[in-house]
Amino acid sequence: MRLFEAVILENTQLAPSIFNMRVKVPNTFRAVPGQFVNIYLNRPDMLLPRPISICGLEEDTLRLVYQIAGKGTGYMAGLGRWELLRIAGPLGNGFNIASSGEGMSGAGLELLIGGGIGAAPLLFLARRLKPAMVILGFRSASSVILAGEFLSLGWETVVSTDDGSVGYHGRVTDAARDLTGGVKTSAIYVCGPRIMLKKAAEYAAERSIPCHVAMEERMGCGIGACLCCPAPVIGNGSRTYKKVCKDGPVFDADSIAWEELS
Amino acid sequence: MNLSVNIAGAILKNPVMPASGTFGSGREYAEFVDINRLGAVVTKGVSITPWLGNPPRRIAETASGVLNSVGLQNAGVEAFLRDDLPFLKQFDTRVIVNICGRSIDEYIAVAEVLSGSGADMLELNISCPNVGEGGLSFGADAGMVYRVTTAVKKRSGQPLIVKLSPNVTSISEMAIAAENAGADAISLINTVLGMKIDIRRRAFALPRKVGGLSGPAIKPIAVRMVYEASRAVNIPIIGMGGIMTGEDAAEMLMAGASAVAVGTANLSKLTATADVLDELILFMDENGFNDIRELTILS
Numbered sequence: 001m002r003l004f005e006a007v008i009l010e011n012t013q014l015a016p017s018i019f020n021m022r023v024k025v026p027n028t029f030r031a032v033p034g035q036f037v038n039i040y041l042n043r044p045d046m047l048l049p050r051p052i053s054i055c056g057l058e059e060d061t062l063r064l065v066y067q068i069a070g071k072g073t074g075y076m077a078g079l080g081r082w083e084l085l086r087i088a089g090p091l092g093n094g095f096n097i098a099s100s101g102e103g104m105s106g107a108g109l110e111l112l113i114g115g116g117i118g119a120a121p122l123l124f125l126a127r128r129l130k131p132a133m134v135i136l137g138f139r140s141a142s143s144v145i146l147a148g149e150f151l152s153l154g155w156e157t158v159v160s161t162d163d164g165s166v167g168y169h170g171r172v173t174d175a176a177r178d179l180t181g182g183v184k185t186s187a188i189y190v191c192g193p194r195i196m197l198k199k200a201a202e203y204a205a206e207r208s209i210p211c212h213v214a215m216e217e218r219m220g221c222g223i224g225a226c227l228c229c230p231a232p233v234i235g236n237g238s239r240t241y242k243k244v245c246k247d248g249p250v251f252d253a254d255s256i257a258w259e260e261l262s
Numbered sequence: 263m264n265l266s267v268n269i270a271g272a273i274l275k276n277p278v279m280p281a282s283g284t285f286g287s288g289r290e291y292a293e294f295v296d297i298n299r300l301g302a303v304v305t306k307g308v309s310i311t312p313w314l315g316n317p318p319r320r321i322a323e324t325a326s327g328v329l330n331s332v333g334l335q336n337a338g339v340e341a342f343l344r345d346d347l348p349f350l351k352q353f354d355t356r357v358i359v360n361i362c363g364r365s366i367d368e369y370i371a372v373a374e375v376l377s378g379s380g381a382d383m384l385e386l387n388i389s390c391p392n393v394g395e396g397g398l399s400f401g402a403d404a405g406m407v408y409r410v411t412t413a414v415k416k417r418s419g420q421p422l423i424v425k426l427s428p429n430v431t432s433i434s435e436m437a438i439a440a441e442n443a444g445a446d447a448i449s450l451i452n453t454v455l456g457m458k459i460d461i462r463r464r465a466f467a468l469p470r471k472v473g474g475l476s477g478p479a480i481k482p483i484a485v486r487m488v489y490e491a492s493r494a495v496n497i498p499i500i501g502m503g504g505i506m507t508g509e510d511a512a513e514m515l516m517a518g519a520s521a522v523a524v525g526t527a528n529l530s531k532l533t534a535t536a537d538v539l540d541e542l543i544l545f546m547d548e549n550g551f552n553d554i555r556e557l558t559i560l561s
């Protein structure tokens with residue numbers, strides 16, 4: 001049963017409005033990078049579960065790095081050690097890494113691109129891939145998270161900021177162009193704001209690089225029943241909506257009808 | 263303790279079922295809930311051809327409520343009969359298929375295709391606020407309620423439940439129109455038309471601007487309307503709107519419903535349908551009820 005009560009082991013602030021939570025999960029819990037869990041707040045005024053992507057899983061400790069984006073995540077940030085959380089998961093499909101894992105050698109560079117809190121699921125992915133290059137975009141130096149952890153896993157870690165206060169000054173996709181333009185790239189994995197996904201998809205399409213994007217959408221049930229989280233996709237020549245929670249959240253970038261997403 | 267109820271000649275082992283649209287066709291929930299325990303499963307809306315649904319965003323949270331604008335996305339009745347109905351028929355429960363259309367002809371067409379199938383009952387969705395044609399435009403006018411119900415009832419092979427909208431001046435008038443047209447039962451309430459504005463983005467929370475409000479925020483409206491409808495008609499009523507617990511279900515039954523549907527609670531709690539049933543049994547036990555029908559009679 002993918003539904004359980006979990007004890008909070010840690011819930012501490014990592015950066016302004018970013019929190020690092022560790023919870024104890026059943027030892028049968030398994031997950032792949034890109035999957036998420038639903039957190040149930042058990043509050044009559046906040047009815048919907050909060051989907052949070054998995055940042056790490058070590059034995060029976062699940063790590064969630066999340067951003068306060070509204071009332072629900074604000075409430076989560078106030079929870080303390082030893083409090084119980086109702087969790088469903090893992091949910092969603094996760095990144096398809098079965099065909100890769102070559103890292104820098106042979107097939108080409110595997111590139112991770114993350115924006116803000118989007119770095120969290122990529123850190124989980126980084127543990128399952130051979131170290132290569134990760135480019136992380138943040139607003140400014142004070143909002144940089146997890147970069148040191150990618151480094152210590154052996155990843156060449158590039159930080160870019162919107163204001164240039166640290167690292168590369170500009171978009172992550174511009175950084176990718178400058179730094180990897182001449183390098184054969186075998187796959188790109190992206191998680192971040194929608195505009196970043198879109199730019200990364202364009203970058204990958206120009207170079208015919210397979211690109212996997214983790215989509216975000218407001219969700220209801222989280223298990224594929226309520227159809228509240230549509231991803232516009234093109235399949236067999238026709239436009240349909242897939243479910244971000246169940247068919248995704250990871251999609252091949254070239255299957256998404258980007259023009260529909262503002 | 264007797265929990266079984268008779269809805270239009272079909273015996274339901276208990277009065278608890280999911281509300282259409284919150285439970286898919288049961289497949290996703292089967293991991294969390296024993297479908298055999300439910301009195302019935304009400305499917306998502308099924309139309310004669312596939313419907314795309316509305317663009318995102320489709321959902322927004324409000325104070326003790328949820329606004330949705332799904333727009334009845336579904337793969338069409340052919341896919342439903344191939345993929346979903348056989349799945350549901352494995353379980354010892356009644357199958358109620360919610361049907362939708364953009365015109366009377368489309369409602370008739372889908373009812374005809376389903377008439378020879380294993381569906382136990384049809385629920386006529388003339389109350390969805392999230393589609394342009396059909397939906398609420400049919401359910402907000404007593405004359406239209408009568409016309410579409412008559413037309414579908416004539417061609418449907420199964421008992422027909424008519425799902426009513428709360429977005430009307432007189433729910434009794436709509437209930438009477440459905441009963442006069444031959445409806446075997448009515449279900450209410452569908453969602454309440456609502457709106458949310460994201461003041462930071464200075465934009466409507468939903469691109470269609472309006473959505474259907476559900477959850478505990480609308481329960482008092484639902485209880486009042488079920489009560490009024492039960493006074494107006496003799497056919498059984500399936501009551502819904504903000505039922506989160508067994509006590510909420512008991513309240514809806516006491517308002518005059520013969521059965522209840524659990525909707526938004528499925529999103530808040532994956533086991534909500536089974537939990538509501540357990541809590542309802544506990545309530546009856548603690549309060550000296552031996553037969554579920556004793557609750558309905560109170561009104």
